Amino acid sequence: MYWLLSRFSMSATGARRSVIRELLKLTQQPGIISFAGGLPSPETFPVREIAELSREVILKEGAWALQYGPTEGVPGLKEEIIRHIAKDGMKAGPENILITSASQQGLDLVSRVFLNRRNRIIVGRPTYLGALSAFRSTGALFSEVELDEEGMRTDRVREQVEALRLEGNPPKFVYVVPDFQNPSGVTLSLKRRKELLSIAREHRFPIIEDSPYRALRYVGSPVPSLYELDGGEGFVISLHTFSKILFPGLRLGWILAGPAMIDRFVMAKQAMDLCSPGLTQAIALEYCRRGLLDGHIQDNIVLYREKRKVMLEALERFMPDHPEIRWTRPEGGLFLWLCLPESVDVEIMFHDAIAAKVAYVVGTCFYAYDGGHHAMRLNFSYPSESDIVEGIRRLADVIRNYL
């Protein structure tokens, strides 16, 4: 099979097997309390409702739900999405929406439509691993911008954009997870959102707003989305998903953007998978049509708010008292970010953690080139409350041995 290796594209030769997936395999040993996944809790899945309405909707709508559908997505589902996002200040018509196979496909579509080899893009430091994989597959290069407690530092974004222009390789876009960022949990402040938009307008590049967690806010007040702040000027391409507000096994999401932009995404999606499944779209549509989505999101918020609180309390209680041990206090989402002293290497410590039956994601996964050796991402949505307490206790013991 060696002959095959020389036949691969540059994209395939450069691909790295997702570190997170490899580590996840280790975390699946019995007895391990895992803070590593990004999974919603299965206790949130509306199994009974989905079972009953699937039966009914297939009987009623099978003729189209089982057939090929439009690449753009099922019109009725678009209408439900329009109503849903309007409550959050986002104005859209059907021409502003493309239904995707969840937001990872949104990221992939963005890669295809914008990126050539050696193009520059600006991302957070740290940033979402899945976005790095999608963008990296095109051979694009990353310019990283640090985060602080207000999110991505827009003063540094401006510096980077100007430096890249001088080099003759201006950024194709800025990628940002403004609400409860994966992995840091930090939210981009309103001031920074406005600054980011103003830089984008001045330099005429789009902002990719990746927004999987926005509906899951547990404390504090919502900040308007970049899509809303843009006011239809076309500088924001906004990615959304049903994975975190309904369930991931649907693999459905949507892109919000200007009509000309949506048109390009539709062309790219045609070549990728023709259309997303009619079957899952029919089920999501029926769930929304019955008015079940808002209540379901509210139930999730109640559950995850408590889990977040339990994790923050456990961290206060068990973590060693050390000036360099600190963590974020996210106002929503699924993750927080724990920073450790420089003496700790989280990749080395990972194996001790597994031995102590607790797992996390090493911070290094979330950096385009290098970084995060002394940080980790902790998920609080999946484990039970008692597992959160016990897991943080175990983790604190492991960390203590490294101080």
Next chain:
Amino acid sequence: MYWLLSRFSMSATGARRSVIRELLKLTQQPGIISFAGGLPSPETFPVREIAELSREVILKEGAWALQYGPTEGVPGLKEEIIRHIAKDGMKAGPENILITSASQQGLDLVSRVFLNRRNRIIVGRPTYLGALSAFRSTGALFSEVELDEEGMRTDRVREQVEALRLEGNPPKFVYVVPDFQNPSGVTLSLKRRKELLSIAREHRFPIIEDSPYRALRYVGSPVPSLYELDGGEGFVISLHTFSKILFPGLRLGWILAGPAMIDRFVMAKQAMDLCSPGLTQAIALEYCRRGLLDGHIQDNIVLYREKRKVMLEALERFMPDHPEIRWTRPEGGLFLWLCLPESVDVEIMFHDAIAAKVAYVVGTCFYAYDGGHHAMRLNFSYPSESDIVEGIRRLADVIRNYL
């Protein structure tokens, strides 16, 4: 929005909106008998069984079916696929299979893993439109090889391969639809299959075997698949789909290949959509587990065999008697190919056909660069038998005006 145009990738700038989709819009006017689609007949959809088993499987397996799943695909569904293809002589283990979002995603994965800009690939003349779109998005270049009644001419494949090697740009792969090719309906003979494999081995490139229709044979005897003939040597990557044997709204298919190859595809798919939906995989798995698939395929064969016969008889009866008017007699699949005299331009005639309330796909769609101006693809799976007769009568009248 003009500023955005300059931001697109070469891939997006080069993309063409699928001609077939644009024409399909015209064919959706009321009263038109359409031979244009590639749709299975909705009368074949097992709506009641799918409705009942969806309810049951969600209740029973919701915890995993509604969650994220492995990128490789749900293990139980892989087992069912292994059993299914074994009956057709294809030997595979779980390590030989990747579940995809139908075979269009298989084509997209092949593009990503193999193709760089200006790479050469060998395709049929004509060939499947969706493959052209997927491959074209990478900037690859096509070398076309004519078909005759035995399928792709392997003597010409050998010539092309040798010429491309001399130019220093040997082909990355040969793409072929061996059974009831889309659009021509022609089947690659056993002798040609063996020759193609021998060329691939000699020159060390893979064959992409696209096999969506293989199970739908109405007359004649099956020819072994290229995957079977390869015998596990890794020279064949075989793409399959549930779209034509169960229903397209699942958007599920699979790739068969060597384990090292599957591994590369898995890495690429991770960056594309993380995994295919647990929900649709659970439903397909349950349908197979209950032993319903074989009977369903058999029912489809009975239905489509009759429709094929009706279309062939209608062509005999209504088409003008002219030495340059001829059509293929496919032994399976969904399509046949009608060739007309050079005086007819099928793109010009298309508007007259629409006016006469009958639709087809212009032959030009199926050529990488140019060709097919005097040919069309006719689908016989979707229209009813009486519509087939009436539609061919209308089409013959339109053609007669062009002679």
